Amino acid sequence: MAPRVIRPDPQPAVGTRGAVSSSHRLVSHVGASVLASGGNAFDATIAMAAMSWLLLPGQCGIGGDAFVLVREPGGETWTSNGSGFGPDGGTPDFYRDLGLDSLPLTGPLSVAVPGTPAVLSTLHAHATRSLKELWEPAIKAATDGVPCSPKTRADVAEQVNELARNPGARTVFAPGGAPPRVGQLVRQPELGATLRGLADDLDAFYTGWFAHRAVASLADSGAPFSGEEWALGAHAPHEPAITTTYSGRRLHQTPPPSAGWMVLHQACILDGTLGRLDQLGPEAVHWFAEAARASFRHRFEHCGADNDEWRRALEDDAVAATRHEIGRTMATSAPVGGAGDTTSMVCVDPDGTAVSFIHSLAFTFGSRVTVPGTGVLLNNRLGRGAYLLDGHPNEVRPRRKPLHTLNAWLVDEGSDLVAAGNCPGGDGQVQWNMQVISHLLDHGNDPQRAVSLPRVTVFPGSDANTLDAPTVVRCEEGLDPDALEELERRGHRVERLPVQRGGPGGSACVVAWDPVHGVLKAAADPRMDGAALAI
Numbered sequence: 001m002a003p004r005v006i007r008p009d010p011q012p013a014v015g016t017r018g019a020v021s022s023s024h025r026l027v028s029h030v031g032a033s034v035l036a037s038g039g040n041a042f043d044a045t046i047a048m049a050a051m052s053w054l055l056l057p058g059q060c061g062i063g064g065d066a067f068v069l070v071r072e073p074g075g076e077t078w079t080s081n082g083s084g085f086g087p088d089g090g091t092p093d094f095y096r097d098l099g100l101d102s103l104p105l106t107g108p109l110s111v112a113v114p115g116t117p118a119v120l121s122t123l124h125a126h127a128t129r130s131l132k133e134l135w136e137p138a139i140k141a142a143t144d145g146v147p148c149s150p151k152t153r154a155d156v157a158e159q160v161n162e163l164a165r166n167p168g169a170r171t172v173f174a175p176g177g178a179p180p181r182v183g184q185l186v187r188q189p190e191l192g193a194t195l196r197g198l199a200d201d202l203d204a205f206y207t208g209w210f211a212h213r214a215v216a217s218l219a220d221s222g223a224p225f226s227g228e229e230w231a232l233g234a235h236a237p238h239e240p241a242i243t244t245t246y247s248g249r250r251l252h253q254t255p256p257p258s259a260g261w262m263v264l265h266q267a268c269i270l271d272g273t274l275g276r277l278d279q280l281g282p283e284a285v286h287w288f289a290e291a292a293r294a295s296f297r298h299r300f301e302h303c304g305a306d307n308d309e310w311r312r313a314l315e316d317d318a319v320a321a322t323r324h325e326i327g328r329t330m331a332t333s334a335p336v337g338g339a340g341d342t343t344s345m346v347c348v349d350p351d352g353t354a355v356s357f358i359h360s361l362a363f364t365f366g367s368r369v370t371v372p373g374t375g376v377l378l379n380n381r382l383g384r385g386a387y388l389l390d391g392h393p394n395e396v397r398p399r400r401k402p403l404h405t406l407n408a409w410l411v412d413e414g415s416d417l418v419a420a421g422n423c424p425g426g427d428g429q430v431q432w433n434m435q436v437i438s439h440l441l442d443h444g445n446d447p448q449r450a451v452s453l454p455r456v457t458v459f460p461g462s463d464a465n466t467l468d469a470p471t472v473v474r475c476e477e478g479l480d481p482d483a484l485e486e487l488e489r490r491g492h493r494v495e496r497l498p499v500q501r502g503g504p505g506g507s508a509c510v511v512a513w514d515p516v517h518g519v520l521k522a523a524a525d526p527r528m529d530g531a532a533l534a535i
Contacts, residue, residue, distance in 0.1 A: 066082035079408075083381065084381075160179055165368070241410070288438075291322075420511055447523035511523075
């Protein structure tokens with residue numbers, strides 16, 4: 001039985017003058033409007049990112065982090081890394097002296113320096129319009145309010161007690177201690193005023209009035225920020241993409257501390273195998289699962305943001321050994337892992353510039369801490385991403401960035417774009433991105449089918465918060481039941497899931513180039529309320 005897609009016969013959006021995809025209809029509308037009025041992919045991405053902060057406030061914000069992968073019309077690819085350090089005083093002994101055996105997942109001690117503004121600054125150097133103009137729709141939405149979506153209400157309801165403890169978060173998201181009703185206007189006037197001020201002077205986020213207020217507030221709450229590490233977050237320069245080949249094309253990814261190398265690792269392991277197997281049949285799912293577990297094991301055992309151990313996993317001998325083990329053994333295990341809350345977008349403009357952008361607060365509403373008087377929620381990336389394990393390469397250290405789950409991918413062939421994409425979802429990201437890439441390249445699926453097929457997820461992965469979880473393969477509804485039984489005979493503990501909606505199953509975005517017809521095809525994941533638009 002062939003795998004069933006979530007929505008019958010979904011079709012991609014098709015156009016010739018640009019395309020966008022995101023996890024919210026209005027975010028996509030903003031991006032498409034910028035393209036239609038003559039803006040480029042950088043303009044559209046900047047406008048979409050800001051609107052996301054209002055419409056998907058649990059997933060992202062200017063107090064979060066971001067990664068971007070860009071392909072320019074001539075074929076040059078580059079990335080920008082928007083992740084930040086923890087506090088300068090945040091040594092392992094500092095946390096242990098507080099009686100901790102792991103980093104807090106919420107509160108001031110969970111915060112890392114936000115990197116999103118730095119990435120947007122890098123993108124804006126290639127834009128054609130002012131930040132004030134590109135952020136105006138978001139500023140207006142913050143002031144006038146946006147209708148609360150079912151997703152936002154569910155996010156607030158899940159975190160309402162913690163949000164209610166913070167005055168800034170409580171005023172916006174839990175007035176009276178309860179989440180807003182679906183359709184109720186959620187206004188963020190303080191955030192609107194902050195964005196208006198930062199649109200005139202984005203450097204102030206790291207070295208001006210905003211930085212002083214943020215660092216002072218965190219320090220007063222016990223987080224040992226000096227301000228120097230905060231200022232260092234201002235720069236997210238161009239970096240080369242990391243690249244391998246898959247199915248005869250070049251696959252580009254965002255470098256560490258992004259998890260992009262894990263997609264390349266899986267691609268090296270799976271290349272030449274999946275195309276000859278039944279799509280999402282038991283053998284293919286076994287290979288997907290075992291390749292992912294191999295990546296998670298290597299990450300947990302060897303990798304940190306400031307070493308090159310990830311490269312060792314991609315060496316020919318290491319890949320060959322892993323392929324041999326997967327081909328001859330039953331199910332194995334991976335170390336640790338968890339979920340996350342993130343959102344992303346893809347944009348390709350009429351000139352052929354492609355931008356794959358992903359941003360996050362780490363967990364839903366991040367640290368649940370706001371900078372007083374600004375409306376800015378801060379991430380919990382340090383608590384989520386760094387370990388408190390003696391001597392570990394990902395152990396929390398001053399001026400060491402925690403490892404990330406965020407990544408963005410792009411495929412090209414010669415001088416042509418093939419596809420660009422991304423997918424939120426914590427440790428699911430690297431797995432679901434690989435699956436979408438395989439569906440596109442190994443099986444020739446159009447983008448909408450590729451993002452709509454059932455997902456397979458190894459759990460746990462390597463997040464710091466689920467160190468002792470049992471190993472399972474989570475299989476979304478739509479796979480052949482006989483295939484699942486065969487996986488169990490091979491030693492996999494299979495967890496059968498219904499179709500995952502509202503975030504747990506991810507929200508993949510893809511824009512692809514169809515060279516036969518000379519058109520762009522864009523797709524948005526049916527698991528979220530997103531949209532793909534082409535012009």
